[in-house]
Amino acid sequence: KNKWDFFAFLILEVSAMLVTGGVCLTRVLTDPLAPSSFGTWVNYVGKNHIGAISFLIADFFLFFGVFALTVVQASQISRNITTNEMANIMRYSYLRGPGGRFRNPYDHGIKKNCSDFLINGYNEDV
Numbered sequence: 308k309n310k311w312d313f314f315a316f317l318i319l320e321v322s323a324m325l326v327t328g329g330v331c332l333t334r335v336l337t338d339p340l341a342p343s344s345f346g347t348w349v350n351y352v353g354k355n356h357i358g359a360i361s362f363l364i365a366d367f368f369l370f371f372g373v374f375a376l377t378v379v380q381a382s383q384i385s386r387n388i389t390t391n392e393m394a395n396i397m398r399y400s401y402l403r404g405p406g407g408r409f410r411n412p413y414d415h416g417i418k419k420n421c422s423d424f425l426i427n428g429y430n431e432d433v
Contacts, residue, residue, distance in 0.1 A: 311424065314384065317377040324373060328366045331359050387413045387420040 335356050342348050352360065383390065388411055396402050396409055404410030414420065 314380050317380060320373050321377055324366055324370045328363060331363055335359050384424045385417045385420055386411060
């Protein structure tokens with residue numbers, strides 16, 4: 308029953324990455340000492356803001372992974388299924404309906420799944 312904590316962590320992480328990336332980008336773009344021509348500006352930024360550029364590159368690539376994980380978790384919350392159940396669909400017989408196709412007996416619809424999750428922090432699997 309730690310899905311709520313993990314999802315909150317992911318939301319906060321995505322938010323922090325957006326804010327820090329935005330602040331870093333703003334700092335680089337609004338440097339009052341930077342030259343006005345593009346070629347000299349690129350050279351200036353490469354020499355004087357190497358840490359900020361390195362941070363932006365790392366933040367850019369890491370953001371997509373964290374954002375994708377957040378979207379996957381939100382999708383699983385809306386379907387009332389865990390990562391373990393998704394990974395082991397074929398091993399758990401209760402997740403198979405007629406014909407062996409995937410069927411989640413705990414799915415109560417997107418609205419109920421999400422409201423249960425947001426209010427209780429987990430879904431009641433009755």
